[in-house]
Amino acid sequence: MTQLTVVRGDLTRQRADALVNAANSSLLGGGGVDGAVHRRGGPAILAECRALRAARYGRGLPTGQAVATTAGDLDARWVIHTVGPRYSAEEDRSALLASCYRESLRVADELGARTVAFPAVSAGIYGWPVEDAARIAVETVRSVRTEAEEVRFVLLDDRAYDAFTARLSRTARNGKPA
Template sequence: MTTITLVQGDITRQSVDAVVNAANSSLLGGGGVDGAIHRRGGPAILAECRKLRASRYGKGLPTGRAVATTAGELDARWVIHTVGPVFSRAEDRSALLASCYRQSLRVAAELGARTVAFPAISTGIFGWPMEDGARIAVRTVRESADPSVEEVRFVLFDKEAYNVFAEVLEA
């Protein structure tokens, strides 16, 4: 059974098999978690992302999908890049958000990752409300984590996000 843990801190400082990157579809770096992972992980991550863009993801990584690269200089073996949906009040995109977690876990299991660190996907500049994002994240991990993944760690940047995830996890 997969253990779910919460950490308040910097996802780029986690010692895990795989770090999940809340990437943008270009795979070429950006702001927030994406920029931090590319900066700390170094040029090897960007080099592999460029290869992915030159081959099977010429138009970018579709929302809800996941793909792995090296973790470069991070204390991890892999970075699993996934593109979260932008929140919309007019359209329910929760299935796409759940797919980010499900597909990232599928890639992690295929790689043989036993420990995986996730950020709160789409809750930053993509505007997803934290409580709803936490509910979707926790439910999806509980329902779809492969037993070979021993620990899923949600790494929350601030105390507010940590508290929301803690409430959802206890519910």
């Protein structure tokens, strides 16, 4: 059974088999988590992302999908890049957000990753309300069959940490998603 944990901290300082990057579709870095992963991971990540763009993702990685690269200088073996949806009050995009977690775990299983660290995908500059992002993340990860022994949610700010901690404790108490 997969252990789910919540940690307050910097994703790029985590030790794990795979770190999940909340990437933009270009795979070429940007702001937020994506920029931090590329800065701390160094040029090897960008080089592999450029190769992926040239070979498979000329128009960019589609929203909800995931792909892996080296972790470069990070304390991990791989970075799994996933593109979260931008939040919309007019359109329900929660299936795309759930797909980010499912697809990232699928890629992690293909790689043989036993520890996977996630940020709060889409809950930063993409504007997803953090409580709902936590609900979707925790419910999705709990429902996925994975070989990962630990899935860690790594949250940089108190609000996200509190939302994920509350959601995780609620599902643990009830034994099912709340």
